[in-house]
Amino acid sequence: MRHATGHAVSVGWVEHVVAALVMTVLFAFLWRPPATAASIPEKEDRVSELAMLLGERTPSQEAIERILPTVSRFPPNESATHSLADALSACEMSSLSESSRVQLARRIYATTMGGDMTRDRLAVIVNEIQETAIRARCSPIAITAIVDSARRVARTDPKPRRNWW
Numbered sequence: 001m002r003h004a005t006g007h008a009v010s011v012g013w014v015e016h017v018v019a020a021l022v023m024t025v026l027f028a029f030l031w032r033p034p035a036t037a038a039s040i041p042e043k044e045d046r047v048s049e050l051a052m053l054l055g056e057r058t059p060s061q062e063a064i065e066r067i068l069p070t071v072s073r074f075p076p077n078e079s080a081t082h083s084l085a086d087a088l089s090a091c092e093m094s095s096l097s098e099s100s101r102v103q104l105a106r107r108i109y110a111t112t113m114g115g116d117m118t119r120d121r122l123a124v125i126v127n128e129i130q131e132t133a134i135r136a137r138c139s140p141i142a143i144t145a146i147v148d149s150a151r152r153v154a155r156t157d158p159k160p161r162r163n164w165w
Helices: 012-030 037-054 061-070 078-089 098-113 119-135 140-153
Strands: none
Touching: 037 061, 037 098, 061 078, 061 098, 078 140, 098 119, 098 140, 119 140
């Protein structure tokens, strides 16, 4: 198509607009928001509460058991939660710094979040939990109970998506 002045008029912009629209639609269908984006403030409140409980001279097993499943996408079964709460309350962690207790609480919640956690990542987190219990000078029996319970409480998506693409 030629304009009155002899210059070619480009209609290629239509193709670019259509391509941009198609890409936007595909992105909208494939994009997933982060699993915990809506609950970050709630999770941080629960992490702080758990860290505070772990800092008590005699942590309440019932309070720990009540708070463990509150932020999880796929709450652990009751016996695993009870076992972990019992193990955590058996070890006095008040000698740990507040930041160490907060990190421990985050790691404990990480095991309950499920989703994209690989076995290797779970092993690293459980190892970090174990190291924190050792630094708190927990008994070997309590450390073993904490580690075993953390592994049992670890959750994954009960209906994971397969073949995304």
